Amino acid sequence: MKKFLKTAAAALTVAGVLSAGATGMAAPAKPSKMFINGVYQEDMLIVNDRTMVQLRAFNDPKSFIYSYETATKTIIINNPVKKMTVLLKNGLKTAEVNGKDVKLDAPVTVKAGRTYIPVRFVTETLGGKVDYDSSAKYIIVRTPTGDEQFNTLKSGDLAKARALAIKLTRINNGKEIEPYGEGFSTTYTFPKGEALRYFISYKGLETYVVINAKGIAEIKWQKDTLGKNGQAGEEPKPFGESITFTDNFMADMLTYGSVDSTGKYTELGVINRYTDKQYANVVIMPIDGEVRTDAK
Known part of the structure; x- marks a missing residue:
């Protein structure tokens, strides 16, 4: 029983220190938005003018195993693929990587039970990739697996690319209309052979989404077909031949x-x-004979 209690306590500690919850922290005053594997991060952190990635949100089970050593208050990251072990401690401006100290742009920061590390460390040490959309002021972070998925989204298998596309956080920098009708169905409509743009029909609301070159899903147009809230954006031309799910x-x-x-x-x-x-949770199916035409 004592052994079980110790194990349970350790698990709870890891969950708390490395929690990826999006509530409980306000976004910084800076206008930038951060996406990790296409998912918008509401609680991005800025420390000493450096952008910090939420460690648990940098989630990639194929590449990283996270744990927490209570006695030394050390966060441990194991990368079995690269045979790498990283040790982090709150407040330190160094990380220990396979026994050697590596300097950080900003100290490891634990705030509201969440651990943050500098974006540069993610890029140079953990094997992630960071991109920046200067016009929209987006910071785009991808894990190794997330980068593979990005390549699939751009030019890979059509059904897999569509499945990835509908899971991305949809961003609207202008007016966004909320659905208010009734119903339990969501319909996704793609142009034949394409994965990077689609319509969503849900509770009387039509939404047109385009995946941009950085892999961000942007809402370009919405229309309330029930008539109450009108429309926002420029209505696109009909797709013509298309596939619906x-x-x-x-x-x-x-x-x-x-x-x-x-x-x-x-x-x-x-x-x-x-x-x-x-087929649990499957929304997109491959269509016999359909060939992808929008690969980048």
Whole structure:
């Protein structure tokens, strides 16, 4: 029993110190936004004018194993792929990497139970990649696996790219309309052969999304088809030939089909996730004969 309690306490400590929760911290005064693997980070931290990455949000189970040593208050990062062990302590401007000290641009910072490290350290030591969109003032961080997914999004398998596209945080720098209608279905519509732009139909709201060159999902247009809130942005031209995926999360069913140039819909498949357990959480299906045309 004592051994179990010690193990449970250690697990809770790691969860607290490395928590990736987005609540409890305000964003900094600077206008920059940070994305980690395409997911917007609400609690970005600035220390000594240096941008800090939330360590637990830099999550990549294939590359990193995080733990916490209570006795020495040390955060341990193991990278079995690179055979690397990194030791971090709150307040220190150095990290120990395979027994050698590495200087940091800013001290390791634990705030509100979350650990932050400088972006530069992520880039140069942990194997991540950092990009910057100067016009939008976005900081874009990718883990090793996240970088692989970014390449898939840009030019990889069509179905996999679409699945990644709909999971990205959708950003609107202007007016954003909230859905208020009824319903339990979300429909995603892609142009035939494409993954980097799509429509979402949900509770009477039509939304047009474009994935930009940096891998950020931008809302370009919205329209309240129920008439209450009008529209925002410039309405895009119809896709013409397209593929639709309708996710009914209440019935736990997926229906998908094609639309031809005349607007005629043809159902291609229906999946009942209650009986087809292998399709749990699957929204995008590969379409026979469809070839990707928007690879970058």
